[in-house]
Amino acid sequence: MTTSLHSLREQTSPRTRTIETYRHLIGGQWVEAAEGGSLPLQDPSDGSLLAEIARGTSEDIDRAVIAARMALAGPWGRMTATERGRVMQRIAEAVLAEADTLADLEARDVGKPLKQARADAVALARYFEFYGGAADKVHGDTIPYQAGFTVMTLYEPHGVTGHIIPWNYPMQIIGRSLGAALAMGNAAVVKPAEEACLTILAFARIAEAAGLPAGALNVVTGTGAEAGAALSAHPGINHISFTGSLPTGALVQAAAAINAVPVTLELGGKSPQIVFADADLERALPVLVMAGIQNAGQTCSASSRILVERPVYETVVAGMAERYRALRVGPALADLDVGPVVSHRQKGIIDRYIDLARDSGLTIAAEGEIVAGSPADGAYVRPTLIRDVPPAHRLAREEIFGPVQVIMPFDTEEEAIALANGTPFGLVCGIWTRDGGRQFRLAHAIQSGQVFINNYGAGGGIELPFGGVKRSGHGREKGFEALYGFGVLKTVSLYHG
């Protein structure tokens, strides 16, 4: 199926757009950057100027931390857990009511096709529904101790939590980290990515209108080097949640270490799917591809390596190649299979990896199609499937963060495990087999934060603890595990004789 040039133009032609300037949200007020600076945001579908955002500096971070501290001492800090939960449930409903508007904004800002952006808005609502419902279900323990004592544990919020968000899933990532932090009673300072942050600002407006008290959520936009570094090093921050690249995560952790602040790092991966010869290939094939190209491959849990048992290797290569050739890439609002990547900088990184494959003599098994009529200034990359990639090659070991998958054969279960574990990362692994014993052997042997058997959960599973081992990071997002991570356990020992 092809999209006509006419319908593409109709959906994506530059309308008369007013360029809005967005401010920070600090203590319930929408304020300009202390130093008055701003940054441009580009629409990756056509390269046009989408909006301007405030360029936050350490002074703005200071103001936001003070506002959050005041919220803890004010109405937000005085709410019971049940009241907090109710506010969060109202936010969830308001987000759902605005899901189409949020999706449109996310599509323009990040470049993701509308239906994927809408799924992210629904996920944001679901995080607030889940954590809102969980807020008053957090409880400690009583511990048997010596005669005459009663000992109990209490969960308390850390205080002011810092959230450094990447550009690939602004709505989902603020949902998972802020949802858990607020449910536990923290007040938050959020630093979104400078490439894409409009839905986070829109969400903050929705949350305010739904009754979130001033200062419980503060949003300071700006660059990583300015606002992000100031947040990581701020002595008034009590916990940091970071999602992004390994080098930046290491900087954030080092800055936080000076103040002995706990940090959760979610750093991406090179996640494999392992396909054995007895797998249900009909079920596996669409998932193998979708897990690699969703959000143009810019997903921390993207499955970028496909390992296939040799007897079905050619069948899987052919099945994936057929699906790749049918993939259509184009403007986000045209809502095709794949949108542009987030920026020309990101496109440059991905293009260099594809060039490296060609220069190394690797075989491109198939590519998707950029539909005719896509704006020349859009950041489009053809989804690319590369076959027979040697495990030691950079393409098989490094996170590309684009719509590129590598596929390689294996002969034994031991070899499959060694290949799957053979990168510095360990975020997610998919295993496709009908053999029950093998399912459990691999679930134990794989070094990874999540293992999916006969399915692959990239991006989904609000209830399922998520996070990495090895260089994919540490700490857990999602589920109850994240909620407890946003609390501090206090032990209270009472001697009563």
Ligand code: NAD
């Ligand atoms: P990045 O890690 O530099 O940026 C992520 C966030 O950190 C952004 O909000 C950024 O402003 C902030 N930041 C940057 N420098 C900072 C600093 N010194 N102190 C504090 N915060 C800082 O990622 P990027 O440059 O946008 O992307 C580069 C690569 O990172 C991508 O190609 C991809 O491989 C990876 N990445 C991974 C994820 C993920 O979900 N794990 C998300 C985005 C990017």
